[in-house]
Amino acid sequence: MIQGSHHLSPICDSIPGLPCNRCPVMAGGLFSIDKSYFFELGTYDPGLDVWGGENMELSFKVWMCGGEIEIIPCSRVGHIFRNDNPYSFPKDRMKTVERNLVRVAEVWLDEYKELFYGHGDHLIDQGLDVGNLTQQRELRKKLKCKSFKWYLENVFPDLRAPIVRASGVLINVALGKCISIENTTVILEDCDGSKELQQFNYTWLRLIKCGEWCIAPNPDKGAVRLHPCDNRNKGLKWLHKSTLVFHPELVNHIVFENNQQLLCLEGNFSQKILKVAACDPVKPYQKWKFEKYYEA
Template sequence: MSGLRRLFRGSGRALAFVFAASVVWLLLDMAALRLSLGDAGGRLLKEAAGRGQERAQLWRGPEPPAGSSRPDPAGLRRVPDDKQEEAKSRWKEGNFNVYLSDLIPIDRAIVDTRPAGCSEQRVHDDLPTTTIIMCFVDEVWSTLLRSIHSVLSRSPPHLIEEVILVDDFSTKKYLKEKLDKYMSRFPKVKILHLKERHGLIRARLAGAEMAKGAVLTFLDSHVECNVGWLEPLLERVRLSRAKVACPVIEVISDKDMSYMTVDNFQRGIFTWPMNFGWRQIPQEVIEKNKIKETDIIRCPVMAGGLFSIDKKYFFELGMYDPGLDVWGGENMEISFKVWMCGGEIEIVPCSRVGHIFRNDNPYSFPKDRVRTVERNLARVAEVWLDEYKELFYGHAYHLVLKNLDVGDLTQQIQLRKKLQCKSFRWYLENVYPDLEAPLVKASGLLVNIAAARCITVENTTLAFEACDVNNKNQKFNYTWLRLIRHRELCVAPAGAAGALGLRHCEDRSRSLTWLHRSLAAFQPELTDHIVSEHLQPPACLEVDPSHKALRVNACDSANPYQKWQFGNYYAD
């Protein structure tokens, strides 16, 4: 069995070596810095506004983790008063304070933000080597160099097989010959200049294809690795090749470039429709399970930009879905794939990496940005969410209206079968049980509030009878795709004169869809109504009080015979 050593930095010969190396790096960086400084109706309109909000949710980038704070505010750099306008004008170069970034040393010292017990933890002597893969397009010079130097100066050299920089067809001249010349002094740094734009996802795959290390470590190009960041990640992968290890992602301020620590006990999660976010582990859970600051945290969804994974395992999983374009949704896809196909995703508190979180991505998409991300997420939903994909489409209903083309899914579906992956229900029950994921929005008896009677299925027709909770023919589901469903039959307008009937359900047929409760924010007076999406002008499900017959009629907010209630509601 291999030996163990403490993960300890900063004493004896190691400290002298780090100091000497830092002086050398500083001199090189000062020279580099000098070089760099030389370079249809109101309702429909309201619903359209709601769909606009859905679209904005789908493609936005991840927010920084909560609880950011500066460990050393006294050392902050400031933009001089007479340079404020220049700094403001240069913001658009990277969507952060580029002027200030250029003033800061490329190998600056940052505070060791690891929990106190990390330096005493032990790691194996025979950790696997890793290839660092860093993709970029038109990255700011000083930020890119600072990212690379933080890797080289804060990583044990014997663990770095190579650093592969993947230039995704940048347009900036300084990222061509100048970058090649600067990096030529570092034998382990290799640069792959792509001949056309690949996008982040395929650029990473290009880097992975040429990697020689046993482990792939993906990093963004605007990061700063902290003290002792690498060994804890490789230790987890060494313990099990099916473990995917993520550092704690700390915050580099886009405004003043300060390095800020974040609250411990956070994990990556998602909310519908697959919006990534961070969530704090509740204090009562921490106390009940006696979780320590150095304990590994199981992570339902990784942020996606920074992680280590066994290279062979990554390829066995099929890498990223090659059908995903540019950026967006790849973190969801790899997270579901890892968990459902036998792996684990962990956040390692003793590994800390700072990251610049920007309000907007400064890089252009070859195609429309929003449509690209929407298509990627829909592709992930179709392959991995099983019956729960209805929740995705229900929360991003504009994608149903578009009839979005997600491309050929044959290879991805076959891969999932080959890997014998578990169901998404298993993922919800075992990995992310606190996600609210009801398969329908409402279910049970469908009761008319005024008549206190229920819709009933008789063979293939509809009737209106006394309510009976034991009558299976009175049980309906209101689905995320807005169908009122009884087994394989759906309630639908039938012909002229407001008739109502049953039709075989088709998930994407607009003629079968009804709005119920979803209008509360826009037209609260119709909250309890059931409004046909197909008919114009808007028509509502109604019972004739004299004949007890079901029909659709012009919506009337004051008509109690147009107000309905399901037995159970699971979502608005």
């Protein structure tokens, strides 16, 4: 059952010993909701195609905009499946569902959409046409909906959803020195956790970020530079702690992703510089660690 804050009824209170279970996400076709409240929420997003993602969209909308989803004790629901679909998908089934999920993510997930894309980065590479999102974003403002961070903290606190893969100072294991930004240059220097220009995030889309700037290699010159961050730019993507399957010997390295030859980030403290060089699993100056790592 889905209820708005001003539509709450004492249904659960009338069943002693059987409290309702709050449910973060419901199944799209199996729910009851007051008709006026459903329309107050804007119904399902009319920009979604056929089906797929509508249960996520409505669930986020209900919780973040003041309502609740509850499983009522002793309730029974039947669901009859047809042998054949009486409808067709505008593209193919998978592409339609993926398009819908991207649309939901862009409207409701806020900064957590990077985590979504990190588990399916082909979705951002394809540049899917999800349609106009203005109406849905305006609806969210009109309903004064809370943030997705609030949803995670208050509705689904058991779900681990870190915004980034790793964060903090980025330390060269052999040298014990940290990457830092000096003017517009990337350098190595003594570690100082209080220094903002030594604070980096390793994102789910495999960028190494400090603010709006990302570490980028210049493979032709073997140098490292700063570049404005762009999630779609494959020239900014690095592999770290994710080479276990195909190159386990490089798991502690930072490997440039978009190059035929394996190139790794390497430190040289005597010159305070960073460079990219052919990966060497035993070369200590190519081993790195972030201050903190997160799992989702």
